[in-house]
Amino acid sequence: MAIKYEFIKQCKQSGARLGRVHTPHGIIETPTFMPVGTQATVKTMSPEELKALDAQIILSNTYHLFLRPGHEIVKKAGGLHTFMNWDRPILTDSGGFQVFSLSERRKITEEGVEFRSHLNGEKLFISPEKAMEIQNALGPDIMMAFDECPPYPATYEYVKQSTERTSRWAERCLAAHQRKHDQGLFAIVQGGMFEDLRVQSAKDLTSMDFPGYAIGGLSVGEPKHLMYEVLDYTVPHLPFDKPRYLMGVGSPDALVEGSIRGIDMFDCVLPTRIARNGTTMTSQGRLVIRNAKFAEDFGPLDPNCDCYTCKNYSRAYIRHLLKADETFGIRLTTYHNLHFLTRLMKNVREAIMNDCLLDYRDQFFAQYGLLDN
Numbered sequence: 283m284a285i286k287y288e289f290i291k292q293c294k295q296s297g298a299r300l301g302r303v304h305t306p307h308g309i310i311e312t313p314t315f316m317p318v319g320t321q322a323t324v325k326t327m328s329p330e331e332l333k334a335l336d337a338q339i340i341l342s343n344t345y346h347l348f349l350r351p352g353h354e355i356v357k358k359a360g361g362l363h364t365f366m367n368w369d370r371p372i373l374t375d376s377g378g379f380q381v382f383s384l385s386e387r388r389k390i391t392e393e394g395v396e397f398r399s400h401l402n403g404e405k406l407f408i409s410p411e412k413a414m415e416i417q418n419a420l421g422p423d424i425m426m427a428f429d430e431c432p433p434y435p436a437t438y439e440y441v442k443q444s445t446e447r448t449s450r451w452a453e454r455c456l457a458a459h460q461r462k463h464d465q466g467l468f469a470i471v472q473g474g475m476f477e478d479l480r481v482q483s484a485k486d487l488t489s490m491d492f493p494g495y496a497i498g499g500l501s502v503g504e505p506k507h508l509m510y511e512v513l514d515y516t517v518p519h520l521p522f523d524k525p526r527y528l529m530g531v532g533s534p535d536a537l538v539e540g541s542i543r544g545i546d547m548f549d550c551v552l553p554t555r556i557a558r559n560g561t562t563m564t565s566q567g568r569l570v571i572r573n574a575k576f577a578e579d580f581g582p583l584d585p586n587c588d589c590y591t592c593k594n595y596s597r598a599y600i601r602h603l604l605k606a607d608e609t610f611g612i613r614l615t616t617y618h619n620l621h622f623l624t625r626l627m628k629n630v631r632e633a634i635m636n637d638c639l640l641d642y643r644d645q646f647f648a649q650y651g652l653l654d655n
């Protein structure tokens with residue numbers, strides 16, 4: 283079995299659960315946050331630094347690697363693990379979401395999606411079968427079915443048609459899956475913000491028996507309370523003994539609230555993306571280090587953080603590096619943000635072990651957001 287979920291315990295205070303996802307490249311303690319490495323690298327971080335950060339699994343992407351360098355080159359290199367020198371688990375997204383968020387002039391048909399490369403405008407086409415061919419070549423431990431993430435807002439009729447097509451595409455992905463023995467294929471539940479469509483999507487996909495299920499179509503601009511509502515009525519229709527992956531979710535509050543609702547895996551570009559423009563996550567909330575008030579602040583980014591950045595460098599120094607466009611500055615803020623989220627998830631797992639995740643949530647939110655930037 284390529285992927286196996288081991289349930290450990292449920293938090294008596296919330297719906298959260300502690301588990302382990304067993305993969306060919308190692309075990310993932312859940313709930314977990316997965317750093318994103320879009321183009322086969324978590325920007326500015328080395329594999330050794332990611333291991334020091336306790337990163338258990340990283341994400342890469344079909345769309346980006348299909349365009350550049352091309353999945354055939356990665357395959358010739360021996361697959362993504364060898365190509366990027368990462369011997370722990372890797373998950374790749376199927377590309378559907380990126381086609382819609384990055385490329386121009388795309389056209390959806392039953393067959394697949396036609397689009398223009400965001401790099402050189404070349405006309406390209408990805409079908410469920412093509413997405414499987416690319417991911418089979420990249421060789422991640424977990425791959426995602428090819429889906430459409432409906433825009434938000436969208437009409438009931440549009441979401442219904444899109445969601446039913448996504449279920450047919452999932453069936454085609456399953457049929458095209460060449461490496462069931464060492465790659466786990468997760469299906470992606472859609473259905474927009476409509477309960478009956480979400481339940482129908484979950485039923486269709488769980489009847490096809492995938493090793494894991496993602497909840498897609500969220501974190502697309504909807505209010506957070508709506509995302510939590512969708513989770514409340516969708517998670518109960520997913521199998522208890524399989525991993526649940528909430529796609530594209532990574533703000534600290536959403537990680538805690540999603541864990542409370544039984545989510546096991548999260549990913550988001552947020553920590554690495556905002557680090558590049560000097561926004562850092564601290565226990566008191568977001569801190570924009572480029573702000574002039576930090577010019578002579580010789581304390582650490584976060585006084586409650588024990589990471590390499592906070593133990594060795596001051597806010598004044600990091601601000602200077604970013605203002606001077608020195609790459610080392612981005613490395614320091616990226617390292618800290620990733621440490622902040624992986625530490626947060628470690629605290630969430632401890633709170634589940636001690637049956638007090640709701641208390642942890644209250645204590646965390648009392649602190650987070652105190653900063654006025």
Ligand SMILES: CNc1nc2c(CCNCC3CCCCC3)c3nc(N)[nH]c(=O)c3cc2[nH]1
Pocket residue numbers: 318319320341342343374375376377378379426429430431432470497498499500501502529530531549550551
């Ligand atoms: C940010 N919000 C959001 N992201 C979504 C994503 C992308 C999740 N992140 C994957 C990484 C992105 C960078 C490259 C490496 C992979 C979604 N992906 C899919 N397939 N379907 C969604 O409904 C889907 C929905 C999403 N919502």
